[in-house]
Amino acid sequence: MTTLTVTAPRAPARLGRFVLDRFRPRIYVTYGLLWVLALEGSAVSAAGTAWRPSAATGIRVISVVLALLFLRMLDEQKDLAHDRVHHPDRPLVTGAVTAAELRGAMAVVAAVVTGLNAALSTAAVLLVLAALGYALLLVPLERWCPAVRDRPLLGLAVTYPVQLLLGGYVYGSLVAAGTVTAGPGGALLLVLCAGVFLHFEFARKTAWEAAPGAGLYSAALGPRRAAAVTVGFAAGAVVCEILLFAPRGLLALLPCAPAVLAVHGARRFLAAGRGGWPMLPAAVFVAGTHLALTALAVLR
Incomplete structure (x- = not known):
């Protein structure tokens, strides 16, 4: 007591x-x-x-x-x-x-x-x-x-x-x-958000070297395959964005722009051949995609 x-x-x-x-x-x-x-x-x-x-x-x-x-x-x-x-x-x-x-x-x-x-x-x-x-x-x-x-x-x-x-x-x-109203578009939107999140999740646990107890995905897949999966999640998010918003015109493709950062992060990681995935591009990809989606909703 x-x-x-x-x-x-x-x-x-x-x-x-x-x-x-x-x-x-x-x-x-x-x-x-x-x-x-x-x-x-x-x-x-x-x-x-x-x-x-x-x-x-x-x-x-x-x-x-x-x-x-x-x-x-x-x-x-x-x-x-x-x-x-x-x-x-x-x-x-x-x-x-x-x-x-x-x-x-x-x-x-x-x-x-x-x-x-x-x-x-x-x-x-x-x-x-x-x-x-x-x-x-x-x-x-x-x-x-x-x-x-x-x-x-x-x-x-x-x-x-x-x-x-x-x-x-x-x-x-x-x-x-x-x-x-519930529909397939809702499921596609959840998949889009999953791709954005999982890009960052894989990026933070992808590195050329694995310290003891780090629990890196790259330790199981290998650095290059982990890098491919990391970029793949960003690409999946872009596909969802195109399917959902492309019919609205070019402005609706605004949320796809941050995907350039995922490609940039992959190029830096693969070119370095050591260290971890650069986290700034991954973080800005997440924030930029969410901001672009919000802006697109407001501008409709």
């Missing part, structure tokens, strides 16, 4: 430091914001309706950002054994934050997200909680099947659906609200 009394008042400050260290709001919040604006705006404009951000948009943005924070807190606990060996400076390893504090914060996040989406629809609540619930299921799954944790490609195949479910939440909540 004494320990609880002493540590409880300090928990918000400790969690705040954890967020700044491991969540990096300028990255995660920016990504969540741009992703939701691009997905919602594209879904609405593709349906032939003028789009402007609304209060419901704000709820979706906050919900996705909080869900990303929930996932970050969960990953920190799942990776504890690995971090003790390879990342001894992480907050949970050093005791800067405790697992109990992270679990308490996750419960608060889930409650806030539920309350926010109750203002939209029951379907929105169920969809966002489905994403969080799937993430929680990964904890026992990785315990029962170590290969999910130890084999990067298998781990990606199993964990990526969390992102897909979050995209489905944004789109599904629009359908539930009657803003858009």
Whole structure:
């Protein structure tokens, strides 16, 4: 009881430091914001309706950002054994934050997200909680099947659906609200967003050399094949953009322009023959594509 009394008042400050260290709001919040604006705006404009951000948009943005924070807190606990060996400076390893504090914060996040989406629809609540619930299921799954944790490609195949479910939440909540009608265009839009995200995901884990415990995709595929897959995801996103927006004219091809950065990143990586994939072009590709999609929705 004494320990609880002493540590409880300090928990918000400790969690705040954890967020700044491991969540990096300028990255995660920016990504969540741009992703939701691009997905919602594209879904609405593709349906032939003028789009402007609304209060419901704000709820979706906050919900996705909080869900990303929930996932970050969960990953920190799942990776504890690995971090003790390879990342001894992480907050949970050093005791800067405790697992109990992270679990308490996750419960608060889930409650806030539920309350926010109750203002939209029951379907929105169920969809966002489905994403969080799937993430929680990964904890026992990785315990029962170590290969999910130890084999990067298998781990990606199993964990990526969390992102897909979050995209489905944004789109599904629009359908539930009657803003858009469900159709093949929605599936294509989710595939587009997947290509954008997976380009960056593969880029950050592709390198010519693999340090112990790095869990690189290039360690399993080889650097050149990993580079081809990385560019392939960007190319897949461009194909989706053309299928969705080309009928609107040349301006609608604006979201394809950032793909030049994916090609530039690949050329630099292959020409260097050492080191990792240049992350700046990959990050700007993600931000640029989402910004272009949002601009296209506003300009319709």
